[in-house]
Amino acid sequence: MAAPDFIARLAAICGKENVASGIDLSERRGLFHGNAAAFVKPGSTEEVSAVVRLAADLKMPIVPYGGNTGLVGGQTPEGLDNAIVISLARMDKVRALDPDGNTLIIDAGATLATARRAAESVDRLFPLSLASEESCTIGGNLATNAGGLAVLAYGSARDLVLGLEVVLADGRIWNGLRTLRKDNTGYDLKHVFTGSEGTLGIITAAALKLFARPRSVATVLAGVPSPDSALALFRRARTEAGPDVTAAELIPCFGIGLAAKKLGVPLPLKAQHDWYVLLELSSVSASGLDDILFRIVNGARVDGDIADSVTAGSPEAREKLWAYREIMSDAQGLAGASIKHDVAVPVKDVPAFIRAATKAALAAVPGCRPCPFGHLGDGNIHFNVTQPESMDAESFIARWDAMNAAVHEVVKSFNGSIAAEHGIGRLKRDLLPGIKSETELDLMRALKTALDPDNQLNPGVLLHKR
Numbered sequence: 001m002a003a004p005d006f007i008a009r010l011a012a013i014c015g016k017e018n019v020a021s022g023i024d025l026s027e028r029r030g031l032f033h034g035n036a037a038a039f040v041k042p043g044s045t046e047e048v049s050a051v052v053r054l055a056a057d058l059k060m061p062i063v064p065y066g067g068n069t070g071l072v073g074g075q076t077p078e079g080l081d082n083a084i085v086i087s088l089a090r091m092d093k094v095r096a097l098d099p100d101g102n103t104l105i106i107d108a109g110a111t112l113a114t115a116r117r118a119a120e121s122v123d124r125l126f127p128l129s130l131a132s133e134e135s136c137t138i139g140g141n142l143a144t145n146a147g148g149l150a151v152l153a154y155g156s157a158r159d160l161v162l163g164l165e166v167v168l169a170d171g172r173i174w175n176g177l178r179t180l181r182k183d184n185t186g187y188d189l190k191h192v193f194t195g196s197e198g199t200l201g202i203i204t205a206a207a208l209k210l211f212a213r214p215r216s217v218a219t220v221l222a223g224v225p226s227p228d229s230a231l232a233l234f235r236r237a238r239t240e241a242g243p244d245v246t247a248a249e250l251i252p253c254f255g256i257g258l259a260a261k262k263l264g265v266p267l268p269l270k271a272q273h274d275w276y277v278l279l280e281l282s283s284v285s286a287s288g289l290d291d292i293l294f295r296i297v298n299g300a301r302v303d304g305d306i307a308d309s310v311t312a313g314s315p316e317a318r319e320k321l322w323a324y325r326e327i328m329s330d331a332q333g334l335a336g337a338s339i340k341h342d343v344a345v346p347v348k349d350v351p352a353f354i355r356a357a358t359k360a361a362l363a364a365v366p367g368c369r370p371c372p373f374g375h376l377g378d379g380n381i382h383f384n385v386t387q388p389e390s391m392d393a394e395s396f397i398a399r400w401d402a403m404n405a406a407v408h409e410v411v412k413s414f415n416g417s418i419a420a421e422h423g424i425g426r427l428k429r430d431l432l433p434g435i436k437s438e439t440e441l442d443l444m445r446a447l448k449t450a451l452d453p454d455n456q457l458n459p460g461v462l463l464h465k466r
Contacts (some may be wrong), residue, residue: 002095005182006058007038009127013050014042018090025076025085028068032426034077036063038086045173050201053171055084056130061459062086064198066140067111069132071342072425074197074461077290082284086202094118094366095205095378098193102210103162103179108139108203115208124210125155145195147421152377153246153282156213157194157309163207164190169200169452177207190280192447197423198458200451214246214282217466219318222295222309229305230277232295234376236305237279240296244289247280248377249325250350254386255332255371257322262331268324269308275375278325289462295359320343328373332386335369337393339403343411344420357410361385364406365399378422383407395431404431432463 010019018041018300026033037060042048063077064441065087074143085271088109093361096105099122106115112133121127127150130136142164146157154160163178176190186270193201227250234248253274258268268276281289293311300306314317334340345353358370364416367388374382385403387396408431410416418435419428441463447457448463 006054006060009038009054010038010051013054013438014040014047014104018043023085025065026324027070027073028077029071032064032076032078034072034080034083037082038084039065039087040084041087041090043303045091045167046203048086048088048091048167049171049173049204052167052169054171056456059456060084061456062202063458064088064143064202066109066137066143067132068133069130069136070140070144071422072419072426072427074423074425074458075140076426078426079460086108086116088137088202088204089458091204097122098179099124099181099210100344102212104210105142105177105179105205105395106138106209107205108137108142108165110138110254111142112136114138119210120213121381122210123213125213126160126208126210128157128160129428131307131329135267138206138208142206143196143198144328144423145421147330147375147378147380149247149375151375151380151421152248152370153243158191161194161206162209164193164393165199165201165205166193168201169454169457170237173204175203177205179207191452195423197425197449197462199462200311200457212284215282215286216289217318218281218293220270220279220293220309221311221321221322221324222269222276222279222297222300222306223269224277225273226275226305227303228315228322229300230275230376231351232303232305232347233279233300236300237281237296241281241292243290244281244292245279245377246282247278249278249374250376250381251276251278251325251328251373252371254335255328256324258331258334258371259327262327263318263323265323268310268321270307273307276324278321289439301419318442325373328371329382329384332371332384332410336369336387336389337396338387339385339397339400341385341404341407341411341418342380342408342420343418344378344380344418345414347377348378348380349414349416350376353414353416354381354383356413357383357407359389360406360410364402365391366392366397368396368403370455372414378437379416408434426461429460429462
């Protein structure tokens with residue numbers, strides 16, 4: 001039980017106006033809820049440290065809170081009666097910007113859009129790209145190892161980090177904000193905290209990699225007969241354009257129809273196709289990409305891998321093509337309830353996975369409408385399943401566990417992942433033992449015990465404590 005004066009003690013650290021009590025919190029889909037004994041907004045790393053020390057003294061659990069864009073419940077104090085929720089919203093400043101070294105040091109409470117705009121201000125690119133960039137935070141992106149649309153070319157959040165500043169469970173501050181590209185001085189601690197979902201420490205700032213901004217972009221949306229043809233098109237693009245292939249997104253006919261309806265626009269091609277691929281090339285060279293893209297598309301047409309296509313002739317046309325992909329998740333609501341899966345398999349296995357998972361989903365719920373879409377280029381497919389037209393939403397959602405089991409069993413058969421870019425959180429915590437070996441789980445528990453022996457940092461997220 002918390003001390004009766006703990007709110008006053010928090011106010012003494014952060015200011016009365018930055019502390020609230022009895023706040024009900026819910027994640028964006030309403031799947032997880034919780035009441036915060038205190039919702040605190042520290043204004044500095046030192047204040048975060050003081051809050052964590054107080055929580056440790058009072059034996060109160062701590063839940064780090066970013067932009068509330070997470071999809072696995074890691075930001076809610078569900079099941080915790082006396083949690084202190086720490087928001088870094090006030091810590092949103094750019095600390096340092098070095099275009100020569102291609103680095104950015106930024107507070108963890110800054111939005112992803114702030115980081116991207118800071119990079120653009122010195123003619124650089126911070127390539128992490130998410131639809132929620134105006135609200136998701138750098139701390140949340142790193143804590144969940146966010147993926148997004150640019151993983152194919154630049155990697156996930158983990159690949160973009162050079163250093164971190166972290167407040168540990170006992171309140172100590174680890175300042176690892178190094179911007180070195182080479183540093184072989186022992187364990188690489190930044191990777192311990194990246195992807196740990198706030199269970200090992202609270203990320204308060206990050207040193208990030210920047211890149212040269214593309215000078216030219218070439219984009220095509222192609223109608224293709226099958227996922228196999230989509231993979232053949234991607235393979236051809238990688239052969240012709242190499243690292244200039246920056247996106248290869250797969251969209252099914254069902255999904256693009258919903259997207260067009262949601263956007264209030266026609267289908268992108270004259271005829272309807274079973275599958276679509278949104279392929280994009282980017283280069284620091286000012287010219288040449290259009291010719292490369294023409295060779296890719298023309299070769300794929302000759303081989304029968306493309307039935308029709310439209311190429312973006314302007315930035316505005318590019319935005320219109322990307323809109324079909326970016327609205328996919330929201331558009332699925334037009335067809336009813338969805339059971340969603342964020343999974344990954346080896347790129348070469350994507351077509352076989354889609355076939356096998358579709359068969360499994362239909363066996364689990366006859367008449368359901370699978371809508372697999374996403375990042376063909378890195379094997380991350382959002383295998384979302386929409387309710388049958390003949391079934392009500394409540395009855396379909398009641399089949400959640402059965403559908404998850406069916407799809408995840410297929411993922412396991414391809415040696416894949418059940419959490420490609422959204423994390424584990426509370427939503428998938430109980431599924432982890434079926435995916436990770438006992439040795440892997442023991443190693444993860446050992447890290448948790450070493451860094452947070454009292455299990456105060458985001459308890460109930462990612463791991464059950466033994």
